Amino acid sequence: MEAAVHTSGLRRTYSRRHRDPVVALDDLTMTIGQNEIHGLLGPNGAGKTTLVQILSTVLLPSAGTARVLGHDVVADTRAVRSLVGLVLGGDRGLYDRLTARRNLRFWGALHKLDTRTARRRADALLERVGLAGRADDRVETFSRGMRQRLHLARGLLHEPRVLFLDEPTSGLDPVAAGAFRRLVLELRAEGRTFLLATHDMDEAAALCDRVTLIDRGRMLLTGDPARVGRFLGDRECVDFTHPDPALTEALALLPDVSDVERRDGTGWRVHTAGRDGTRRVLAWLLERDVLTARRGEPTLEEVYLRTVGDRGMRV
Amino acid sequence: MSTLRVMWHAVLLQLALSRRDPEHTLILLIAPMQTTTMLALTVTAHRPDVVANAVLAPGLIGLWVAALDYAGRIVPEDRWAGRFSPMIATPVPLGPVVAGRVAMVVLVGAAAFAESWLVAALGFGRVLAVADPALFALAVAITCLATVGTATLLSAVLVVSRARDVLQNSLGYPFYILGGILVPVTVLPGWLHPLSRVVFLSWSAELLRGSVRGDARGWPWSVAAILGLGAAAMAAGLWLTRRYVNRARREGTVGFA
Ligand SMILES: Nc1ncnc2c1ncn2[C@@H]1O[C@H](COP(=O)(O)OP(=O)(O)O)[C@@H](O)[C@H]1O
Ligand SMILES: [Mg+2]
Numbered sequence: 140m141e142a143a144v145h146t147s148g149l150r151r152t153y154s155r156r157h158r159d160p161v162v163a164l165d166d167l168t169m170t171i172g173q174n175e176i177h178g179l180l181g182p183n184g185a186g187k188t189t190l191v192q193i194l195s196t197v198l199l200p201s202a203g204t205a206r207v208l209g210h211d212v213v214a215d216t217r218a219v220r221s222l223v224g225l226v227l228g229g230d231r232g233l234y235d236r237l238t239a240r241r242n243l244r245f246w247g248a249l250h251k252l253d254t255r256t257a258r259r260r261a262d263a264l265l266e267r268v269g270l271a272g273r274a275d276d277r278v279e280t281f282s283r284g285m286r287q288r289l290h291l292a293r294g295l296l297h298e299p300r301v302l303f304l305d306e307p308t309s310g311l312d313p314v315a316a317g318a319f320r321r322l323v324l325e326l327r328a329e330g331r332t333f334l335l336a337t338h339d340m341d342e343a344a345a346l347c348d349r350v351t352l353i354d355r356g357r358m359l360l361t362g363d364p365a366r367v368g369r370f371l372g373d374r375e376c377v378d379f380t381h382p383d384p385a386l387t388e389a390l391a392l393l394p395d396v397s398d399v400e401r402r403d404g405t406g407w408r409v410h411t412a413g414r415d416g417t418r419r420v421l422a423w424l425l426e427r428d429v430l431t432a433r434r435g436e437p438t439l440e441e442v443y444l445r446t447v448g449d450r451g452m453r454v
Numbered sequence: 455m456s457t458l459r460v461m462w463h464a465v466l467l468q469l470a471l472s473r474r475d476p477e478h479t480l481i482l483l484i485a486p487m488q489t490t491t492m493l494a495l496t497v498t499a500h501r502p503d504v505v506a507n508a509v510l511a512p513g514l515i516g517l518w519v520a521a522l523d524y525a526g527r528i529v530p531e532d533r534w535a536g537r538f539s540p541m542i543a544t545p546v547p548l549g550p551v552v553a554g555r556v557a558m559v560v561l562v563g564a565a566a567f568a569e570s571w572l573v574a575a576l577g578f579g580r581v582l583a584v585a586d587p588a589l590f591a592l593a594v595a596i597t598c599l600a601t602v603g604t605a606t607l608l609s610a611v612l613v614v615s616r617a618r619d620v621l622q623n624s625l626g627y628p629f630y631i632l633g634g635i636l637v638p639v640t641v642l643p644g645w646l647h648p649l650s651r652v653v654f655l656s657w658s659a660e661l662l663r664g665s666v667r668g669d670a671r672g673w674p675w676s677v678a679a680i681l682g683l684g685a686a687a688m689a690a691g692l693w694l695t696r697r698y699v700n701r702a703r704r705e706g707t708v709g710f711a
């Protein structure tokens with residue numbers, strides 16, 4: 140079966156005045172299968188929005204190719220636009236002074252729907268996202284969660300087969316975010332494909348079949364959330380105190396140790412790969428009379444940040 | 455056909471937006487004051503022959519101000535509000551959307567003609583008789599059409615230019631002069647005449663005055679000139695709009711301006 144999305148050597152730079160260009164995407168090659176919910180995970184500035192914009196034809200790539208259901212996003216813009224829906228996060232992007240219904244009807248016209256169809260689909264979608272009761276209220280009176288559901292309804296008007304969601308639940312309270320995720324799962328059951336850009340690991344784990352981790356425009360790894368979770372979560376750590384830095388130099392050479400960082404004067408944290416590694420490192424430290432060692436439990440968030448950010452802290 | 459459909463939906467959108475936020479109908483407050491000023495001048499100067507001019511000028515100015523004031527704002531506002539990128543992601547080009555929204559605003563501006571006439575009639579007791587009402591109606595209609603075309607071009611020019619505010623503030627009087635709105639083009643220095651002929655307003659002003667006096671000679675030429683210049687401006691506007699959308703996609707300036 141044809142891939143829902145396939146990129147090959149995709150690159151995008153932004154030129155800046157008097158400075159080197161920013162590389163937002165660097166040689167990105169990835170594939171998203173049909174009917175998949177694919178998470179695009181990465182910290183701020185990783186290049187998530189850039190990728191989503193290229194795939195939805197809003198932005199042109201600097202090099203490389205991207206295809207949606209076999210259609211090139213540059214050469215075959217028209218076909219791609221009818222196949223994909225773009226759902227932005229945040230509370231911008233709608234006509235705030237107008238009602239939800241008016242917003243959808245106008246967008247129906249932008250998708251070349253005839254008036255009857257636009258009206259029918261707008262009503263059905265408002266019902267579906269739970270906004271039927273507020274259809275004739277101005278968007279400016281809506282909560283964040285309601286706006287987000289309207290964004291989703293707007294992205295669905297032309298019944299796209301592939302949806303790109305850019306941080307759809309950022310700033311939503313947990314209840315609203317949960318309701319939004321349930322909608323996504325329902326829509327997937329209808330056969331749609333989703334690319335979900337997010338920096339929230341728990342969201343990716345809860346929703347996605349596969350996850351691609353990117354940072355600084357480069358892919359770090361791609362796989363099922365469990366594997367990515369293992370990649371991120373396998374990193375355990377041991378905290379200990381010892382006055383002699385020479386010990387830590389020897390420690391850093393062990394195969395189970397990914398790196399050692401200084402926490403304060405005599406306090407150290409050693410990052411290990413996996414539970415067995417931790418056990419061996421603890422034993423190694425005990426043999427050398429380090430008695431204040433204990434297994435640390437970095438949160439997923441910390442591990443994630445350590446993996447993709449904060450590189451400067453390493454020894 | 456689908457382009458006209460999109461324009462029509464943009465008219466409806468603008469109608470809804472204007473009802474919520476009628477700030478640009480403020481120009482309808484200005485027209486009566488302009489008429490009052492101009493009529494007062496003609497009355498104190500004992501020049502009944504230019505009353506027609508004093509009544510027509512505020513109408514044309516209203517049209518132009520409506521177009522100019524609004525045309526440059528549509529795209530930047532959509533961009534600031536984050537609507538630009540989802541709009542680009544749709545299969546419809548941006549040009550007709552802008553044209554449709556401008557058209558709605560121009561219609562509001564056209565109401566300045568009626569206001570101006572009423573001010574003259576009720577305020578000064580000068581009922582401006584229109585000798586050739588059919589031609590007058592035609593002149594107003596095609597002037598509106600040409601204004602929509604020109605405003606679409608202006609919108610694109612204002613978006614691509616780096617000095618939007620300066621341009622917007624300075625595009626008033628040159629066009630009132632070249633358009634023969636305040637005084638007929640014939641009283642301008644000769645070297646300005648060719649320039650004024652490419653400003654559709656100069657043909658419109660002449661045709662409107664002629665239809666009021668009932669001596670509009672060669673009016674089919676004027677009609678053709680107005681429609682031709684308006685169509686050319688519209689074509690250029692749609693082309694330039696497509697250009698800057700593509701430039702934004704290339705340079706990555708789709709988000710904030
Ligand atoms: N329009 C732009 N002009 C210049 N730089 C940009 C622009 N958009 C994004 N960038 C830069 O490109 C990088 C990737 O940004 P983005 O795709 O928005 O990442 P994310 O969505 O993952 O936060 C960042 O360094 C960002 O500063
Ligand atoms: Mg982003």
